[in-house]
Amino acid sequence: MADKKLKITLVKSTIGAVPKNKATALSMGLTKLNKSVILPDNGATRGQIRQISHMVKVEEVEE
Numbered sequence: 001m002a003d004k005k006l007k008i009t010l011v012k013s014t015i016g017a018v019p020k021n022k023a024t025a026l027s028m029g030l031t032k033l034n035k036s037v038i039l040p041d042n043g044a045t046r047g048q049i050r051q052i053s054h055m056v057k058v059e060e061v062e063e
Contacts, residue, residue, distance in 0.1 A: 004041040005061050009034060012055040021052050030056070038063070 010030040014022045028048055029037040038061060039045045049058055 003063060005038050005063050006041050006045060006049070007036055007038050007059045007061050008049065009036040009057045009059075010055060011057050014055065017052075017055065021055065024048050024052050025055065 008028060008030065010025060010033055013033055014025050014030075017025075028039065028045075029035075041060070049056060
């Protein structure tokens with residue numbers, strides 16, 4: 001069975017964001033606007049997404 005992964009895209013700038021949210025986006029590898037990263041679908045990743053949900057777009061991908 002293939003592992004589920006999430007494609008996360010930064011759609012809102014981190015310029016005016018709370019420093020904790022900026023750090024979360026940076027730790028996920030989202031450094032520039034419209035950059036996408038593929039991360040595993042687990043509890044830690046879901047928690048980070050929940051924290052910055054207003055700044056990202058999430059899609060499920062199969063790999």
